[in-house]
Each structure stands twice: as C-alpha cells, then as structure tokens.
Amino acid sequence: xxxxxxxxxxFIVGAIILAGYFFPxxxxxxxxxxxxxxxxxxxxxxxxxxIINLVFGVHWRRLRDSSKDYLFSGLVIFAFLATFALGIFLxxxxxxxxKVVTAIQMPIEASLMAVxxxxxxxxxxxxxxxxxxxxxxxxxxxxxxYLLLNSGILSxxxxxxxxxxxxxxxxxxxxxxxxxxxxxxxxxxLLTGIRIWLGSDRPYNG
Amino acid sequence: MSADELLIGLVFVLIxxxxxxxxxxxxxxxxxxxxxxxxxxxxxFKRAVSLSVEEGTRIHVSLxxxxxxxPASASxxxxxxxxxxxxxxxxxxxxxxxxxxxxxxxxxxxxxILHQVARENHTLDLYDPTHGxxxxxxxxSYIAGAxxxxxxxxxxxxxxxxxxxxxxxxxxxxxxxxxAYTLAASDSLPAQAVLYATTENPLIGEELFALPAYLHSTPxxxxxxxxxxxxxxxxxxxxxxxxxxKILGAI
Numbered sequence: 001x002x003x004x005x006x007x008x009x010x011f012i013v014g015a016i017i018l019a020g021y022f023f024p025x026x027x028x029x030x031x032x033x034x035x036x037x038x039x040x041x042x043x044x045x046x047x048x049x050x051i052i053n054l055v056f057g058v059h060w061r062r063l064r065d066s067s068k069d070y071l072f073s074g075l076v077i078f079a080f081l082a083t084f085a086l087g088i089f090l091x092x093x094x095x096x097x098x099k100v101v102t103a104i105q106m107p108i109e110a111s112l113m114a115v116x117x118x119x120x121x122x123x124x125x126x127x128x129x130x131x132x133x134x135x136x137x138x139x140x141x142x143x144x145x146y147l148l149l150n151s152g153i154l155s156x157x158x159x160x161x162x163x164x165x166x167x168x169x170x171x172x173x174x175x176x177x178x179x180x181x182x183x184x185x186x187x188x189x190l191l192t193g194i195r196i197w198l199g200s201d202r203p204y205n206g
Numbered sequence: 207m208s209a210d211e212l213l214i215g216l217v218f219v220l221i222x223x224x225x226x227x228x229x230x231x232x233x234x235x236x237x238x239x240x241x242x243x244x245x246x247x248x249x250x251f252k253r254a255v256s257l258s259v260e261e262g263t264r265i266h267v268s269l270x271x272x273x274x275x276x277p278a279s280a281s282x283x284x285x286x287x288x289x290x291x292x293x294x295x296x297x298x299x300x301x302x303x304x305x306x307x308x309x310x311x312x313x314x315x316x317x318x319i320l321h322q323v324a325r326e327n328h329t330l331d332l333y334d335p336t337h338g339x340x341x342x343x344x345x346x347s348y349i350a351g352a353x354x355x356x357x358x359x360x361x362x363x364x365x366x367x368x369x370x371x372x373x374x375x376x377x378x379x380x381x382x383x384x385x386a387y388t389l390a391a392s393d394s395l396p397a398q399a400v401l402y403a404t405t406e407n408p409l410i411g412e413e414l415f416a417l418p419a420y421l422h423s424t425p426x427x428x429x430x431x432x433x434x435x436x437x438x439x440x441x442x443x444x445x446x447x448x449x450x451x452k453i454l455g456a457i
Contacts (some may be wrong), residue, residue, distance in 0.1 A: 024212075039275055040275060043311050049310065053336070054341075058339055071281075105344075116372065116376060118431075119404075123404040124403050130404075152326065181411040182395070184412030185393045187441070188434060191430045194430070195426060196283055198226065198227065198426070200230070200419070200427070200430075201426070205318045205319075205322050
C-alpha cells in the first residue's frame with residue numbers, strides 16, 4: 001500500500017498555495033512566495049540532473065558501446081563540456097559566450113522552422129487523404145478561405161460596405177472556435193489540478 | 207484581478223472540488239462505472255498497445271515541453287498519468303515504453319513512473335533509467351532529440367501528449383510516414399491544428415483531459431470527467447443565455 005504521508009503533504013502545500021492566490025493581501029503570501037521559490041530552485045537542480053543523465057547516461061553509454069550514431073553522441077558530449085566550461089570560465093552574460101546562442105543555436109533553430117513550413121505544407125496536401133470525412137473537408141476549405149482572407153488578396157472588398165461586414169463576420173468565426181476549445185482546455189486543466197491536489201492522481205512515487 | 211473575480215474563482219474551485227469528491231464517493235459505494243461516448247482514437251490506441259505487446263515492439267511516449275511550474279503543466283500531468291497506464295498495459299511485453307520530455311522535472315518524473323511501474327509488475331530487470339530522458343531543453347532541440355528516439359526501428363507506436371508548438375508537426379509527420387500508430391493531443395491551439403492536419407487520430411480540445419478516464423477508469427477519473435462535462439454544459443448555457451439577453455438588449 002502506498003504511503004498517505006506524501007499526498008497529505010501535497011494537499012496541505014496545494015491548499016496554502018491556492019489560498020495565497022485567492023487571498024493575496026493575507027499573511028499566506030509570505031508562506032506562498034518562499035514555497036514557490038523552493039519549487040523554482042528544485043526545478044533548476046532537476047535541470048542539471050536531467051542534463052547530466054542525458055549526457056553521461058544516454059550519450060556516454062552510446063559512445064562506450066560504439067552503438068549506431070556514436071559519433072553524434074561524442075559530438076553532443078564535446079559540445080556540452082565545451083559550453084559548460086566556457087560558461088563557468090567566462091560567465092553566462094559574457095558577450096562572446098552569448099554567441100553560442102546567437103550564432104549557433106538560433107540559426108539552426110531558424111532553419112528547422114523553415115523546414116517545418118515545407119513539412120506542414122506537404123502534410124496539408126495529404127490532409128484529405130488522412131481525414132477522409134466531412135470534418136476534414138470542412139477543415140481544408142476553412143484553411144483555403146482564411147489563407148485568402150488573411151493574404152489581403154480580397155482587400156478590394158473594403159470598398160463595398162455590405163461585403164466588408166460579411167468578411168469581418170467570417171473573420172470572427174475562428175476566434176469563437178478558439179475560445180470554445182480554450183474553455184474546454186481550461187476546464188480540463190482545472191479538473192486535472194483538483195485530482196492532483198486531492199491525491200487521486202499522483203505523478204510521483206510514494 | 208479584482209476581489210470579486212478572485213471570489214468567483216474561489217467559489218468555482220470549491221464547488222468543483224466538492225462535486226468531484228461527492229461523485230467519487232458515490233461511484234465507490236455503488237461500484238457502477240459510467241459509460242462515456244466512444245472516442246475512436248482511444249479505442250484504436252488500446253488495440254495498438256495490445257499489438258505492440260504481441261509483436262514485441264516498443265511504445266514511445268512524448269511528454270512535451272510543459273514546465274511543471276507554468277500554467278501549461280496540466281497537459282504534462284495528463285501525459286504522466288497516460289505514461290503510467292501505458293506502462294501497466296504493456297507490462298507483459300519484452301520492451302517497456304520509452305518517454306522523452308522537453309522539461310527536466312518532467313524527465314525525472316517519467317523515470318520515477320517507469321521505475322514504479324516496473325517495481326509493481328516485477329519487471330525491474332527490464333527497467334533502464336535512460337528509458338525516461340530529457341531529449342532537449344528548447345522546443346526545437348526537444349523535437350530533434352525525440353525524433354532520434356522515434357527513429358529506433360523497435361518503436362511502432364508513438365504517443366504525443368503534452369504542450370507543444372507547431373513544431374510537433376515534425377514528430378507527427380515522421381511517425382505517420384514511418385507507418386507507426388500515432389495518438390496525438392495537445393492543449394495548445396497551433397499544435398492541435400497541426401496535429402489535425404498531420405495525423406489520423408488527433409484528440410481535440412478537452413479530449414486530452416479525458417484520456418486518464420478512458421485509459422484507466424478509476425472512480426476519481428470518471429467523476430472528474432463527469433464534472434468536466436457538467437461544467438461544460440453550464441458554460442454553454444451561460445453563453446447562450448448571455449447571447450440571448452444581449453440580443454434582446456437586456457444587458
């Protein structure tokens with residue numbers, strides 16, 4: 001049987017954080033703020049542990065076992081150690097050290113986003129094959145309609161008052177749909193939080 | 207936020223919590239399991255898990271980038287619950303599931319869950335801490351790391367649940383191209399749109415949060431889903447009444 005101690009602690013901490021949020025002027029804020037600070041500090045330590053696990057658990061093992069793509073793992077370990085050593089030596093605010101991000105990471109990520117645009121365009125072409133139903137068809141038509149509307153190709157309609165109103169109304173439909181989905185997501189998030197708070201969902205060992 | 211808004215929020219949370227508790231207790235006493243509408247993607251997913259166990263292939267669970275200290279953490283908690291259930295469902299197979307995440311706390315929790323599942327099912331000899339790993343710390347580096355795991359020929363089922371941006375299109379497109387079964391859900395709107403266009407079985411909107419109840423229907427999960435449906439109905443009613451009153455000029 002799992003120990004009830006951790007869910008009890010979790011419930012009390014959750015209640016304090018929640019009460020501190022709903023009664024900001026009360027003394028609870030003085031307890032809530034340090035607790036949240038501890039969570040952020042713990043999260044930072046977890047970051048270090050998870051990165052060490054990735055580098056020395058996953059990639060070092062691949063290098064040692066000479067498994068497939070072990071050279072890439074060697075590159076990851078070298079890049080990590082070099083970045084880490086430079087960060088310690090120069091400090092994370094050093095302009096030269098910042099170039100690791102601005103001159104290496106950002107261009108790589110930007111090019112990945114460019115590739116993503118092509119991947120998505122290609123996938124969209126196969127949308128009707130995949131979603132072979134009326135919802136798929138509706139989604140496809142909507143994509144075309146809103147691409148046309150947002151491209152400005154129909155801007156001449158601004159001069160025709162009645163058409164302008166129709167276009168404005170159509171433009172509001174995605175906002176209404178997005179709000180509908182977000183309300184559902186918000187309710188789901190609330191219920192998930194309550195389940196964890198009450199201890200019926202335990203994303204931890206104990 | 208004004209004091210009135212905070213009070214409304216507090217009342218809403220308290221009523222919701224009470225409803226969940228009451229319905230959970232009622233279901234535990236009556237031992238009845240409520241019947242929910244069929245979600246095709248989840249029925250297919252259960253079959254895919256069974257098939258994976260039979261064929262000895264592996265399931266990859268992508269937990270997304272949500273940080274547990276941010277508001278988007280709810281989807282991460284759902285993905286962790288799903289990981290636990292997937293671990294239990296596939297415990298009779300030779301290959302336990304692997305999990306990748308874009309947040310360090312999520313990675314540690316996924317290792318913890320996989321370890322717990324292995325202990326419960328007496329399969330600790332199959333447990334490897336690297337089965338739950340941090341694939342990358344930025345959204346795109348995470349995608350690069352997760353793609354590498356999906357590239358493993360043993361991976362035949364991919365579960366993408368969590369907080370992503372449009373970059374999730376890389377994972378879903380690759381999974382579909384590889385012919386792997388893909389179950390995908392996200393709390394983010396751009397990701398939902400991309401998943402709808404790139405996968406056969408996406409979960410849209412609050413279906414993501416129904417996942418724990420569908421995969422493992424405990425009284426608490428079923429009660430939570432019932433309350434979610436009830437609140438959704440209430441919100442729809444309030445919006446409709448509000449719209450009618452607005453049209454009539456009453457507000």
